[in-house]
Amino acid sequence: MRRRQVLAASGAAVVAAGIPGHATQTPMYTPTVTLSSGKVRGRIVDGVHRFLGIPYAEPPFAEHRFVAPVPRSRWDGVLDAGEYGAICPQTGGVPGGNEPDNGEDCLNLNVWTPDPGAKGLPVMVWVHGGGQVAGSGAAAYYDGTHFAKSGVVLITNNRRLGAEGYLYLAERFGEGIGPGNLGILDQIEVLRWVQENVERFGGDPGNVTLFGESGGGAATQAVVATTGSKGCCTGSFRRAVGTRPSARTRRVRSPNLRSGPWGSRARVSTC
Numbered sequence: 001m002r003r004r005q006v007l008a009a010s011g012a013a014v015v016a017a018g019i020p021g022h023a024t025q026t027p028m029y030t031p032t033v034t035l036s037s038g039k040v041r042g043r044i045v046d047g048v049h050r051f052l053g054i055p056y057a058e059p060p061f062a063e064h065r066f067v068a069p070v071p072r073s074r075w076d077g078v079l080d081a082g083e084y085g086a087i088c089p090q091t092g093g094v095p096g097g098n099e100p101d102n103g104e105d106c107l108n109l110n111v112w113t114p115d116p117g118a119k120g121l122p123v124m125v126w127v128h129g130g131g132q133v134a135g136s137g138a139a140a141y142y143d144g145t146h147f148a149k150s151g152v153v154l155i156t157n158n159r160r161l162g163a164e165g166y167l168y169l170a171e172r173f174g175e176g177i178g179p180g181n182l183g184i185l186d187q188i189e190v191l192r193w194v195q196e197n198v199e200r201f202g203g204d205p206g207n208v209t210l211f212g213e214s215g216g217g218a219a220t221q222a223v224v225a226t227t228g229s230k231g232c233c234t235g236s237f238r239r240a241v242g243t244r245p246s247a248r249t250r251r252v253r254s255p256n257l258r259s260g261p262w263g264s265r266a267r268v269s270t271c
Contacts, residue, residue, distance in 0.1 A: 030043060036197055038075040046149075047149070048113070053081055053083060055108050057070055059104055060107060060182075066177055068185045068189075085100065087106055088102060088136065088159065088160055089106070109156065109193070112154045114148050119199075121153050125191065125194060126212060127242075130215045131215040133161050133162045159183045159219070166182065184226060187223050194208055209237065214243075
């Protein structure tokens with residue numbers, strides 16, 4: 001019972017974070033932060049340092065379509081991280097509303113921190129819901145201001161959804177092409193990025209909590225259960241909280257159900 005209360009409180013805190021009227025205040029620029037892929041500059045809003053739309057992987061199109069995420073290459077100059085980046089392509093309504101336009105260059109994340117110059121702050125990585133077919137890390141109710149004011153570095157991110165994230169093509173095109181879990185591999189890549197960069201935002205890479213609800217809860221559980229998260233990303237998070245639903249569902253376990261729903265989509269798009 002207590003665990004349910006903790007999870008409910010966590011979700012309520014995320015929702016409540018988007019309510020304050022800080023968005024109407026005039027923002028100031030943050031100091032420039034140097035990351036593994038280049039420099040970024042965000043905004044200071046309501047006393048919180050906010051960095052939005054930071055790319056963590058190469059755009060998943062052309063040679064990067066239907067394959068595991070590739071760490072973002074370096075960029076020149078200073079990236080302006082004042083606005084959310086594109087969200088990943090999805091069908092139907094977008095939970096939360098008011099998100100940016102969708103586009104394939106969508107593998108980006110957002111960081112809220114009390115102070116990039118701090119040291120050893122706890123880190124929480126929120127995995128958005130949406131049933132693996134909708135949602136983004138840019139939803140208004142995922143705003144991390146409340147967490148940052150409480151001394152936490154909060155990170156939200158996008159991951160590939162629907163056919164782009166879960167289409168199973170390996171039987172036809174070979175191992176590594178459309179493995180059926182690219183959305184989960186994107187989330188693991190975010191954790192790798194966090195290990196490499198979160199100290200630049202004042203966070204402790206040894207104190208990372210991965211948490212999510214609904215589709216994000218299932219994705220969190222899948223990350224915990226994935227061999228990749230124990231192998232290539234050993235130590236990438238210390239604890240995980242995933243609630244509603246379980247990742248162990250018939251949809252995930254059956255190859256036919258993973259690939260079957262996309263047949264009609266392929267026929268409509270003449271693929």
